[in-house]
Amino acid sequence: MITIKQIAVLAKVSPTTVSNVIHGRTDEMTPETLQRVQRVIKENDYVSNMSGRSLAKYGSKIIAVVKIEKNRKGDSMTHDPFFAEIIGTIEREVRTRGYFMMLYVSADVDECLHMVKAWNVEGMIICGCGADGCTQFVRSSEVPVVFIDGYFHNDGLPYANIGADDFHGGYVMTEYLIQQGHKRIAFLADFQKLQGEYAARRAGYKKALKKHGIPFLPEDYIYINNDYQKRHKDYRxxxxxxxxxxxxxxFASDFLAADYVNLLSDDGIHIPGDISVCGFDDNLYAVQTRPRLTTIHQDVPLKAFHAVEQILRMIRREPVAEYRIILPVSLVIRDSVKKLN
Structure with missing residues (x-):
């Protein structure tokens, strides 16, 4: 197999330059040099020696994407376009920067931390983590951690988080529904006790109700099971x-809204003629459901992009300008909400 030194000779650069290309340290390299080295690497089918790199203290180049699944035995997370898009974007961004992505699903923070040590992971991007779990990760992790949609207790701990303005999204959607003449508006999600982004969306919903003098009653939050079969049985x-x-x-997500559009339609309920339905995310379900969903748009690939940018800066111990990035959301009006007289 060709060596780094042989690649350097063929590309007419130093072995250090070849090593920098292999390990993604290309910020100060000219495009011409980078392309020339990459071409030689590709033409000679060079495969790096992972164990050798670790021994040489280059690091494993592994970034773990951790999905916290706690007491959720229903649909696979990959069925939800939100997580599928997050994972797909992270994998692409990590790979193009010369790193490797490990996907790890667990309900236990200690288990995740053990995995980090066992695989010599250089950093973690964590999704779906509640406040207690986020705090434990920050206090116990020996590698950099970036959260996507992480919500913390107000304990002053330093952390990096990429999120959306979920509160504003909940508020804007409810304000729109009220402007369309709706006063009896239910909020639905698949957590018995709301936390994180779902709790923020409901808080925005409640603020809009209060602004217009519409009382929020406990029964206005409707829990729906995250298990597909149980959810449908409960509906019946x-x-x-x-x-x-x-x-x-x-609905707290387009995934759930689309499922209930089908359930209601099967019962002969016309949407939006008999009842209006809206969601949150603006993903594939929103445009494929009939009627198409009115929803709140968030830029999911941009969340993933920022998460990768942050974790790599932290791994390389580069300055991080902003540890908390909150991305804007916007209302997308389609066909699933009726204006009342």
Missing amino acids: NSTGGKLYGYTALF
Whole structure:
């Protein structure tokens, strides 16, 4: 197999330059040099020796993407376009920078931290983590950590988080529904006790109700099971009947909204003629569902891009300008909300 020194001779650069290309340290390299070295590497099918690199203290070049799944035995996370898009974008961004992505799903923070040591992971990007878990990661991790949609207790701990303005999204959607004449609006999500971004979305929803003098009642939050089969069974047995007292249903995600559009339609309920439905995310389900969903748009690939940028800066001990990045959201009006007289 060709060596780094042989690549250097063929590319007419130093071995150090070749090593920098292999390890993604190309910020100060001219495009011409980078392309020339990459061409030689590709033409000679060079494969780096991972164990040798670790021994040489270059690091494993592994970034773990950790999805916290706690007491959620339903649909695979890859069924939800939000997580599928997050994972796909992170993998692409990590790979193009010369690193490797490890996907790890667990409900236990200690197990994740053990994995980091076992695989010599250089950094973690963590999704779906509640406040307690986030705090434990920050206090216990020996490698840099970046959260996507991380929500913390107010304990002053330093952390990096990439999120969306979920509160504003909840507020804007509810304000729009009220402007369309809706006063009986339910908020639906698949957590019995809301946390993180779902809690922020409901808080925005409640603020808009309060602004317009519309009371929020405990029954206005409707829990729906995250398990596909149980969710449908619950709808048939009890949940479905609860919905008909509302003129609009605001789901915490497009994934759930699209599922309920089908359930309601199967029952002969016309959307939006009989009841309006809206979601949050603006993903594939929003445009493929009929009617197309009115929803809140968030830029999911940009979340993933920023997460990779942050974790690599932290791994390389480069200055990080902003540890908390909150991306804007916007209302997308389609066909699933009816204007009341």
